Amino acid sequence: MNHYTFPILLGVLVGVITRLIMLRTDTRQYPTRLHGKIVHIAMGFIAAILGAVAIPSIMKKDFSALTFLTLAASQFRDVRNMERNTLQQLDGVELVPRGSTYIEGIALVFESRNYLAMMASFVTTFAYFAFNSPIAGVIAGIASFFAAKALMSGGRLQDLVEIEHAPLRFDGAGLYIDNIYIMNIGLPARQKEIMKYGMGFLLKPKSMDANITLSNLGQRQAILHDVAVGLGVVRDSGTPALVPLAKRDLNDGRIGVFVLPQEHDVEKAIQIIGNVPTLENAIRLSSEAAKGGRTSS
Structure with a gap:
């Protein structure tokens, strides 16, 4: 040596x-x-x-x-x-x-x-x-x-949003979380299943940057996946009505998260959503953009 x-x-x-x-x-x-x-x-x-x-x-x-x-x-x-x-x-x-x-x-x-x-x-x-x-x-x-x-x-979603549990409701065939439209469910049997197994959450962005980041479809899909992994999911192939979704309020940027977990634990679900990583490809820093100028590379 x-x-x-x-x-x-x-x-x-x-x-x-x-x-x-x-x-x-x-x-x-x-x-x-x-x-x-x-x-x-x-x-x-x-x-x-x-x-x-x-x-x-x-x-x-x-x-x-x-x-x-x-x-x-x-x-x-x-x-x-x-x-x-x-x-x-x-x-x-x-x-x-x-x-x-x-x-x-x-x-x-x-x-x-x-x-x-x-x-x-x-x-x-x-x-x-x-x-x-x-x-x-x-x-x-x-x-x-x-x-x-x-x-x-890296960053976590809890740094960007406030998370709260929100009840699901039907207005005719429309499924809503607060005033956020999720999807249309016409069959009464499916509506009963959704009210039995479904849970709703509201994600309120803390800033304009968080608002724009949450608008990314990939970031929203990450939330749905992590909740399904952490709490299970009540669905199988060929059941399009039982699909977790995250929809955006176009007025204020809030996100309504509809999930169908096998374990109905509100606190655990909020914790899982808060620990979802903030995806690098979804982050937008509009507040730091030069006004009227071009971004540098």
């Missing part, structure tokens, strides 16, 4: 631990246990190795070794494509699908977390060599853990 061995091993260890910290299977059961996790752990290990060997390669003036970083970027894009394709296939058999916006957000997260693992190992190895001290490397690694933890925690 030479003097590069321990810094590289420390960097790889920090990178792998960082990826493990960011790898969680939640109520949505993704990534799946166990095989889904193995894929991401393996990619995290590769990312950690590439980040750890970057500094020794520069010190030895072996710049050709750094070309592996560009190869890694290509491989991580393949991870993103793999996740996207897998989830799109799974979405076809979901009773309440995730939607393409949610899928793209999940795929982007898995790609970016490999870069975070690479960066953690790079910073750790750099600190080790810069101060010629394993303690400096450990401190840098611990700081990387906290940084990764902060970066992996």
